[in-house]
Amino acid sequence: MNYVLILDSTEKMETKYIDISDQKNNYLSQIEEVYGYRETDFNKFFVTGTNGKTTTIHFLSQMLSYSGSLNASSGTLGIFINNKFQKGQRLTTETPIFIRNFLQDCTKNKIKNILFEASSIGLEERRLAGLTVDHAALSNISRDHLDYHGTFANYVSSKTQARQLVQRHIFLRKRRKYFPFGKKTFPWR
Template identity: 45%
Template sequence: MSAGPGAPPGLLRAPPSSDPEIAGITADSRQVKPGFLFAALRGTQRDGRAFVGEAAAKGAAAILTDDPDALPLDPGMRQRVAIIADPNPPRRLALLAARFYGRQPNTIAAVTGTNGKTSVAHFTREIWAALGHPAASLGTLGMVSSQGRRAGALTTPDPVALHRDLAELTAQGIEHAAVEASSHGLAQFRLDGVAVAAAAFTNLSRDHLDYHGDMAAYRAAKQRLFRDLLPPGGCAVLNADSPEFAALTALCHSCG
């Protein structure tokens, strides 16, 4: 099936009779192994499309991109590799990771805000544990559960690591998880595909403007948790003392 310019989300361009079995997912060409899907994401410092040749040479079975025709692949490689075209590769990567790993704790609470995310996630995990629920938290302190603590590099892990961690926790019998949702993680769609049952907001003050550019963009990133990730009927916990309370309350009501 051919995916030309303006191809609909997820349209696949694959070699004839190709039905590759995906063995893993990554956005880091150095981690590609035979059978992997490589997400060629455009970053702030590097463009993943520049590494598709390396990924294909390592045996990548599929490549995710927003512009299939711009990929630096020779005709031979194009005959071997399936290409998934999507206008929003970061979000598609998160959704694919959610489907690939397939399992999440039954109840997931996500917390966002400039300050207090780590404390709220920690307290939430401890409350659940005190009530007899196997629980974990993921964030600045890494992945913490009754099994111990594993350090992490990011407040909100990249989507592949996040969904892998959620599946691992589920396999350990963890039923409840509290996840820190950073503005970077929300803006970069890292939490998409996470089955958020409850979302909490702590506060908003000037921070990360080197990345977001202005407070409006920073605020919009935080609001994604309630606008795009918390399903209708989900539980929203808001700080009534925050200047953002009225706007977030209205947003939550508008989203159901």
């Protein structure tokens, strides 16, 4: 199937096309048909935090593999499908189009469980836009990337953006107490 991507067009076209008039909104969810999958076909795990994203992703991937679940991951070390390295990537949390190509590869490989490292900069720049989160983890937060975010408060705010995407409750473990993710009970607030 061939498609033409039209941005803000009022013309009628003979070929199949997708009109993306409002580019500031979630246009990425409108192009799933082009990539041959539905975003809801996947069970998505997001891991964010200052440290531990890569370790957590690979630990989860090994757990899924051990239980017989096909899985793929995207993060600092690159793209892995069923714990086998596929290719590197430039960013911890890649661009939306890179992610759509990755999801298309997952569809071809019959992968349903997908693990993403969600960096503060990736969240701030909305690189994961259009994806809903089925499961998420926040490993920790300490001072980092202040050159990009400007203040620690801005950095924390970018990390907690994942809560806006999540479909289920998430908990943060702190001193043997559990806090609902995204509530005002965060110990650093």
